[in-house]
Amino acid sequence: MTVTESASESVAVPGAPVVKVTDAWKLHKLGDEIVRALVNVSLEVHPGEFVCLMGPSGSGKSTLLNIIGGLDRPTKGTVEIAGRDTSKITESQFAALRHDTIGYIFQSYNLIPFLSAVENVELPLMFEPYDRKALRQRAIDLLNLVGLGHRLDHQPAKMSGGEQQRTAIARSLISNPTLILADEPTANLDHRTGEVVVRTLRDLCSQLGVTVVASTHDPSVAEQASRVVRMKDGQFQAE
């Protein structure tokens, strides 16, 4: 399988799971000690699923998400995205893959502070030769989809946590991804706002056919998921 810069010539194997993690380990040093963040983890996620990784802090759920999305690399083991092995590809190539296939949502939103909501949503495609008007319209449509039509020109500092997170969700959708990874999306939100966010995610899943993998310690998120995987100390636990 060749891995090229442009992921649009994706060598996806039809019928393959969207995500396939095989025997993944993640170890890192903390001072003098080695921390086991992930211990021999294997996971398959199929198209259209809403998978929830549940566990307390330090259970490895964020780490697992990070190595799926390529924000971090496993110490051992393989990760396949839509049938494509990502172990050997460069950061730049992984960025290209993320760009076309994966949308990311973070606990701390990670919006660019000096860009307005619309511009933040456009960000992933801002560096592509798309028609600017079409791009702007698409961004507006997405913000409307998440209920933020009235916040288009606001910078993150002028939006509440929930609004920022919903902006981040809209951003994650701009390039029509196959997979959305959400790392503790509701951790910084109050309960009601969190519910709104999760319901939005679930609706995306069912209406747009997007696959969602979310990590959380919030049980109400887990309620909305189609599958819950419990984790502790870097390993999966039996249900």
Next chain:
Amino acid sequence: MRLTIKDVTASQIVSQTETSPSPNVVLPASSGGTFGRLMRFAIANIRRRPERFVLSVLGIALAIAAVTVVRTISTSFAITGGDSVTNAIGGHAIWVVPAQGVTYDSGAGALVADGPPSDITLPAGWTGTEMIAGLWYSPHGQVAVYGVAGTPAGKAVMSAQLAQRLGVSDGGPLSLAGHTVTVSVSGGSPALTVSPDLAKDVVKNVGWWVADEPTADHGRNDLGKLFGSAVGLPFTQNPAQTPDSSGKGLVYDTTTGSGALSFAQKYASAFSGQVTDSTLGLISIIGLVLGFVIAVSSFLASVQERRREFGIMSSIGLADEVLYFFLVESGVVFVAAWLIGVLGAGVAVWAVLPHLATPVAWAQASATVAAFLPAMAIVGAIVPVHRLLQQRPVALLTD
């Protein structure tokens, strides 16, 4: 207990657990008092983020180095200049320079005249003499030759340094433009002193007059006027004034000196460029301001980076400590920067201008800069801290 792991096989790795220290133990007081604690805290902080400390210190050190270089050069000029004037006119009250003026020859390291001594007769009661002062192009480079009345014929008085430069020894012979004279090593003047007749022969008739007032007129502050009007020449106390080339000379009154500067030093700064002195002075002032701006901007940035830290300290009631801490840290940075900057400047000046620069000048420059440091360090610390403490701890703690 924390266990340290050496091997990375799965079975040997354990997760970290800590047991807390047993409660109810009375903590012993640390030694050194408050200042000592602040110092240790400051040093610990520096070790935590060494790059930031290094960059701040480097920035300020360079500004300090620039200022020190400039001031050292400026002071060196003044000192060298002052010395050569004293060497030339030896503390006499009146100095009459020829119409063509005098110049400092750097090769010879001394003042020489550009024209013949003025045609005057000493007024009654005044003592003085005509001096020959010209350049001899010896096989070892330019040497100033002074013809001073009273020097025995056939003798050449010179400093040990000059003797070494010319390759002669005390009591030995020296070939002086066809004449052979005996060397006598004494004193520190950069010029070769011989009898006036011999001097005239070697460097031609160029030179000046020096004179002293009669005892009766001792202590008068208008000696220049007195002498000048008696011999019919313009007079001045201002060393910056130069003689009119179409006239017959200029009388300098060297006895007055306003302020702490002697005539010699003021003359020196005139000929080495009141010019260079004021310009260099201006540059050094700008350099100091620059160093200050750099310091403040550096501390402001540092404060921004550590908002949370100070928010925490402030929220547990250590607001004053924040100020003290910043003062200490500011002090450490400035002292380090001063040491590095001043030493670097010394090395640079010594490497580039070994003959001109003197350790005394460098020491003076370093001390002048050091005088500014306390003020700069304190203000440099206060401005950022003031901004910091104006905010509520909550604002500092949230991102």
Next chain:
Amino acid sequence: MLKYGLAYGLLSSRRRAREMLLPAITIATGAFLVVIVFAMSAGIKKQAAGLGHADEIGHAIVLIAVTVLLVGVVEAAVATTRTIAHRTRELGVLGATGVRSRPVLMALLVEPVVTAFFGALGGAVIAAVVGAVLGTVGAVSSGVSAGGTVTGIVIAVAVSVVAAVITSVVPIWRAVNRPPIKSLSAS
């Protein structure tokens, strides 16, 4: 794709103008000193030659000019490094959203260049004005040379920009080629 990086960089410079102020001022002071030294050096040399000090003063001026340039370089470097450190998170977000390495490099390089250029230019121009005023008023008896001023301005701006570019390319490129999670979790 690089031109979009450039567009982003220009946009960010406009929006982040307030954060650029302090670094710009730091760079401006270095440039100010450089221009002043160069403006006055020609006059000093001319006068000194007449006074017989030519050699020493020449070397002295070169030494001062080099020191002052070093100050300019280090100030630019310090100001730039600090700003880059603050933007690490932004860099991480760009990487996380799938923007490739070179456009990100371009995007983040624009601001240091702009800051250095305008900061140095501002400081240099102010120095030129101050020098001209001082020269006219007669405060500087050695005179202020127009040629020296122009040389000083060109050198100050060039040195500042080059220093800013060099000190920002290295950390940005390194950060861009790291897994984005490292940049995202930097505080």
